Amino acid sequence: MSSIPPNKTLYVNHLNEKIQKEELRKALYYLFSQYGRVVDVVALKTIKMRGQAFIVYRDITEATKAMRSLQGFPLFDKPIKIDYAKTRSNKLNVLDGEYKLDESNTQSIYSQMFSESKFSTGITTVPRKREHEDDDQANKKMALDKNEVNEEKEEEENVIPNRILFLQNLPMEVTDKMLSYLFVQYPGFKEIRLVPGKPDIAFAEYENELQAQTALKVLDGFNITKTNAMKVEFAKI
Helix, strand or coil: CCCCCCCCEEEEECCCCCCCHHHHHHHHHHHHHHHCCEEEEECCCCCCCCCEEEEEECCHHHHHHHHHHHCCCEECCEECEEEECCCCCCCCCEECCEECCCHHHCCCHHHHHCCHHHHCCCCCCCCCCCHHHHHHHHHHHHHHHHHHHHHHHHHHHHCCCCCEEEEECCCCCCCHHHHHHHHCCCCCEEEEEEECCEEEEEEEEECCHHHHHHHHHHHCCCEEECCEECEEEECCC
């Protein structure tokens, strides 16, 4: 049991030193963000800091849950070791377990890792129409949206549970390794299959449908980035 007082910052060591810093930061973010809001991942490649990283949460209970759940997790073929950060033993902006956030200019880790230009909203300004035209368009859109929702529900109800999961709304830069970090935590995981030319979708395969269903229940709606809540459902086979 750790003798260090619980705090919001976790110290992770025994990391694979051969992995590039940015790839390591992404992997750590995807892995640890399942247990709470990760506000930063600090992984340095200096001689003294090789194989080590710091994960900063907003809440102590989230940090504790992550430490207990991921202790010994085989990341890049090495079981990681996790403890609360010793605030006096590192030179990070950590004081008594509190990561010092500049609330006026806070930038989450996912916006650092993914280029914002690649996730442009695509919104453009247009001349304002008359109010009754806007109302008509809004009513038509609501009707169409309602029909689409009903159709989607009917399709979902017709899909038979099986061992393959269909993943949607993935960020452009996601890789099979990144997705594997999420799905390998659930028993029976076999592989991730990306779709050439369609980076926003992928498939995750398990040994049987019950194992696939377990992963689906937990990971459906998982926020991979601020704008990408992953949708997980059974594949149509």
